[in-house]
Every structure is written in C-alpha cells, then in structure tokens.
Amino acid sequence: MSLFSNRGVLSSDYVPARLPFRDDQTNEVAEVLSPILHDSKPSNLLLYGKTGTGKTAVVRYVLSELRASTKTDKKDLIIAYVNTRNADTVYGVLAEFAGFLDLPEEDRIPFTGLSIAEVMKRIFRHIKSNRLHVIFVMDEIDHLVREEDGGDILYQFTRSGDRLTPGFITLVGISNDLQFKENLDSRVLSSLGEEELVFPPYTVDELRQILTERARSAFRPSVASPAAINLCAAMAGSEHGDARRAIDLLRIAGEVAEREGLKEIDDGCIRRASDKMEVDRVDEAIRSLPVQNKAILFAVSRFDGGTNTGELYIAYSSLCKKLGIETLTQRRLSGILGDLDLLGLVEASVVSKGRRGRTKKIQLLMGKDTLEKTLSEDPMFGAL
DNA sequence: CCTCCACTGGAAACCTAGGCTC
DNA sequence: GAGCCTAGGTTTCCAGTGGAGG
Numbered sequence: 001m002s003l004f005s006n007r008g009v010l011s012s013d014y015v016p017a018r019l020p021f022r023d024d025q026t027n028e029v030a031e032v033l034s035p036i037l038h039d040s041k042p043s044n045l046l047l048y049g050k051t052g053t054g055k056t057a058v059v060r061y062v063l064s065e066l067r068a069s070t071k072t073d074k075k076d077l078i079i080a081y082v083n084t085r086n087a088d089t090v091y092g093v094l095a096e097f098a099g100f101l102d103l104p105e106e107d108r109i110p111f112t113g114l115s116i117a118e119v120m121k122r123i124f125r126h127i128k129s130n131r132l133h134v135i136f137v138m139d140e141i142d143h144l145v146r147e148e149d150g151g152d153i154l155y156q157f158t159r160s161g162d163r164l165t166p167g168f169i170t171l172v173g174i175s176n177d178l179q180f181k182e183n184l185d186s187r188v189l190s191s192l193g194e195e196e197l198v199f200p201p202y203t204v205d206e207l208r209q210i211l212t213e214r215a216r217s218a219f220r221p222s223v224a225s226p227a228a229i230n231l232c233a234a235m236a237g238s239e240h241g242d243a244r245r246a247i248d249l250l251r252i253a254g255e256v257a258e259r260e261g262l263k264e265i266d267d268g269c270i271r272r273a274s275d276k277m278e279v280d281r282v283d284e285a286i287r288s289l290p291v292q293n294k295a296i297l298f299a300v301s302r303f304d305g306g307t308n309t310g311e312l313y314i315a316y317s318s319l320c321k322k323l324g325i326e327t328l329t330q331r332r333l334s335g336i337l338g339d340l341d342l343l344g345l346v347e348a349s350v351v352s353k354g355r356r357g358r359t360k361k362i363q364l365l366m367g368k369d370t371l372e373k374t375l376s377e378d379p380m381f382g383a384l
Numbered sequence: 385c386c387t388c389c390a391c392t393g394g395a396a397a398c399c400t401a402g403g404c405t406c
Numbered sequence: 407g408a409g410c411c412t413a414g415g416t417t418t419c420c421a422g423t424g425g426a427g428g
Contacts, residue, residue: 091413113403115412309391329417334392350392354426357390 002220003258003265009218010251012244015060020213021206022054025197029062032195033170036077036133037070041168044158044192048175049199052242055174058199059137066135076130076167081137084144090153093144094119097136101126116149120156127167134169141173142180151185158191201241207233210243211250219254228253228265235274249273282366285343286374292328293336294375295319297364298384300346301371306363309334323380337362 008014019026025047035042047055063079070077080100087093094116098109107122127134136157144150157171173192181189202210211233215224232253236246250265252273257265289297299316300307307315313330320327328336337360340346348360364371375381 089414110403112401112413113411115403118404118412330391331393331418332416335416338393350424352424352426353390354424355387355389355428356426357388358424359391 003223003254003263004218005220006218007251007254009214010247010254012248015057015064016214019054019057019061020210021202022058022199025054025058025199026062028195028197029058030065033062033066033135033172036066036135036170039133041133042135042170043194044171044173045195045197046173046175046193047197047199048178050178050201050240050242051176052237052240052244052246053199053201054243055199056139059172059174063135063137076132078132078134079137080134081139083139085140090116090144090147090149091119093138094123094153098123101132101134116153120153124160124163127169128164130167132167134167135172136169137172137174139174140176142175142177145180145183151183151188154188154192155185158188202237202243203241204233204237207237207241207243207246211246214247215250218251223254223257223264224250225264228267228270231267231270235270248277252276279370282345282370283374285345286371287377291325291378291380293340294378294381295323295325296333296336297340297345297371298375298381300340300362300364301368303362304368306361308359308361309337310359312337312362322384325380334360 009016029045029047032045033042047059049055060081063081067077067079078100080097082093082096084093087096091112091114095109095111098119101123103109103122103126107126109119109122126132138144141154145154154171157169160169171192181193184192208230211224211229212226215229218224229250232246232250236242236249249270253265253270256269256273256276257263260269262269286294286297296312296316299312299319302315303311309330313333316333317327337346337348341348345365347363347365350358351361352358375384
C-alpha cells in the first residue's frame with residue numbers, strides 16, 4: 001500500500017492554493033500586473049531571490065488567478081512563461097516564446113535558420129496586428145543576460161512600445177542571481193526594473209511549516225512525523241532556505257520509505273534520499289552531455305589523483321582515436337573543461353607551478369564508478 | 385629580483401546546417 | 407536549385423601571466 005495519498009502535492013510544478021509567508025510578495029505582484037484586467041499595460045517587473053524562495057511559485061500563482069478572473073472569451077491576453085536556462089540560447093528563448101503566440105502558419109519559427117532580427121519581426125508583427133496583450137515571464141533571466149546578445153534582446157523588448165501598439169508586452173523577469181544587474185545595460189535595467197521585488201530566503205522554521213502543510217495532504221496519516229519533517233527542513237534549508245529542495249527531499253524520502261516497505265519516514269530514509277538526489281543530479285547532468293564532453297569527462301576519470309591540461313589532452317586524444325571521433329583542439333578542451341566545472345562535474349582551477357608553467361588542476365567530482373555506470377548507457381562508451 | 389614555463393583566455397576567422405529569396 | 411544569410415560550435419592565433427627556481 002502506498003504511503004502517499006497525493007504525491008502531486010510534492011511535485012515541483014504544484015502550485016498550492018495559498019503560498020505561506022509570501023502574502024506580501026503575492027499581493028505586490030498581483031497589484032503590479034492588475035492593470036491588464038482593464039486592458040492597459042502593467043509595468044515591467046523584476047523579481048530577485050535565491051533558488052527555492054518562491055519566486056516562480058508566486059508568479060505562477062498570480063498568473064493563474066489572473067487567467068481565472070479574465071473572461072473566457074478573451075483571446076487577446078497571452079501569458080507566456082519561458083525558463084531561459086532550459087531554452088539555452090537567445091534563439092531558443094524567442095522560439096519558445098513564439099510558441100505561446102499561435103503565429104500564423106507562414107510565420108512559424110523553425111528551430112534554426114532564421115536571424116534573431118527576423119524572429120523578433122515576426123513576433124512583433126503578430127502582436128501588433130492581433131492587438132495582443134502579452135505578459136512574458138522570463139525565469140532565470142540572469143542566464144539570458146549572460147548570453148551574448150541576450151541583453152540586446154531585452155533592450156529591444158523594453159523599447160518595443162510603438163512597434164507593438166495597440167498590443168503590448170509586459171516583461172516579468174525572475175533572477176536567482178542577486179548581482180546580475182551589473183551585467184545589464186542601464187537603460188534596460190531602468191525599464192525592466194520599473195517595479196522590483198526581493199524574495200528573502202525562508203527560515204528553517206518557515207520551511208518546517210511549509211513542509212508540514214504539504215505533508216498533510218501528500219501522505220497518509222502518520223507517515224511523516226514532525227521529527228522527519230524537522231530533519232528535512234534542517235537538511236535542505238539551513239543554508240539557503242531553499243523550499244524546493246526541502247520539498248523534493250521529503251518526496252524522495254517518502255519514495256525511499258515506500259520502496260523499503262516501511263510504514264513511516266525515518267532519519268535513514270531522509271539521508272538516503274539526500275544522497276540519491278545528489279546522484280540523480282550528477283547522473284542527469286552526465287547523460288545530457290554532448291559526446292565530446294563525455295569523452296573529456298571519461299578521460300579525466302582515467303587519472304586518479306587529478307591531472308592537468310597537457311596530460312589530459314594527450315589522454316583525450318588517444319581516447320578519441322579509439323572511439324573513432326574527431327579530436328578537438330586543446331583550446332577547445334580547455335573551454336569544455338570550464339563548462340564541466342560550471343556543471344559541478346569536475347573541478348578545474350588554475351594553478352601556477354612556477355618555472356614549470358601554469359595549468360589547470362583538474363579533478364573529477366564524483367566516484368569513478370558512478371561515471372562509468374552512467375556513461376555505459378551511451379552505446380559509444382559501452383565497450384569501455 | 386628576474387626568467388621563463390605551460391599553459392590561459394580573448395579575439396577573430398572559419399565551418400556547418402538550415403531557412404530564405406529569387 | 408543556386409546563392410545568400412545567420413547562429414552556434416570550433417579552430418587559429420597569440421599576447422599575457424603566477425610564481426618556483428635561479
């Protein structure tokens with residue numbers, strides 16, 4: 001018998017009927033966006049806060065309320081939500097955004113081939129001619145700003161006024177990075193940040209209450225004891241006040257308990273769940289890597305006590321020959337190493353060895369066996 | 385205090401895939 | 407169908423550099 005009565009309550013895209021400890025933010029977002037109900041353009045809005053502080057949840061909540069309170073026959077209100085990190089490139093963001101707009105057949109955005117300018121033109125033309133009122137939510141907008149030309153796109157959106165009338169776009173930017181403003185053109189910032197809102201991290205006590213509330217509807221009675229919930233809140237949230245992590249942890253702990261045939265979640269489940277989350281994260285990151293990055297990662301794993309760029313390049317080159325794939329240049333390898341470092345799969349730091357030059361000291365950040373197990377799913381690496 | 389290694393990392397050129405125009 | 411254009415990945419080129427050994 002399942003320990004869960006409603007697992008969905010603990011899933012990452014669940015929006016609860018009320019967001020605890022976020023009433024102020026909810027009201028403010030609602031207030032800023034409310035002009036749309038009277039067909040006038042709301043101010044652009046910028047939300048900051050670390051991950052798991054409820055930014056996305058608040059926005060989703062307000063938007064769904066907004067949707068609910070507009071008349072069903074209203075076809076000119078478009079609410080678009082794009083996570084700019086998932087969309088990955090500037091082009092990807094625009095293409096995904098365009099997906100919300102229901103462009104006419106001949107103006108559909110293919111997945112590649114068009115210039116950014118052409119994509120913008122199509123989007124703007126469509127909004128203008130259909131008098132659309134658009135709220136465009138860009139989650140993890142800091143990622144877009146870091147992309148080349150990303151800030152430029154924002155500039156165009158914020159300056160798009162008369163190219164769109166009688167339609168309009170209101171931008172809602174969500175950022176995890178509190179300093180991303182520094183990389184932003186000041187004109188864009190002043191326009192995008194017409195209204196700003198900061199989300200403080202949750203305290204451990206707040207997390208505990210959030211979890212308690214969710215657990216009540218997610219689990220059968222007496223599956224998640226107060227002690228278990230305390231531990232989840234403390235483990236996931238003590239450093240960052242990250243509610244998403246805390247909720248994920250609780251859900252996975254529940255799954256672990258269920259699989260092990262237990263009647264309730266104990267400390268052990270939670271610790272094993274925490275380990276599992278880390279393994280899953282790494283697993284997924286490896287799986288979605290391009291071949292070259294996998295090959296480089298594999299080459300890194302051949303050195304037990306860490307290695308350096310020159311040594312790694314030699315190992316990588318012979319690996320490529322063995323695999324029958326193209327060998328990239330050392331310059332490129334260095335760049336990919338940087339990416340792997342950002343993903344937290346590898347640690348690559350520049351060290352100087354005096355007269356023996358400067359290099360990157362490289363170390364694998366996971367068990368060799370974890371990597372080999374995941375990599376062996378790829379037919380190309382299976383034989384190794 | 386200077387040298388000089390083994391790279392780093394910026395900049396620009398090059399390549400490729402795919403849509404567009406005519 | 408030829409020829410053009412762009413985005414994104416890669417290569418080419420190279421000036422710049424932290425610090426152990428002299």
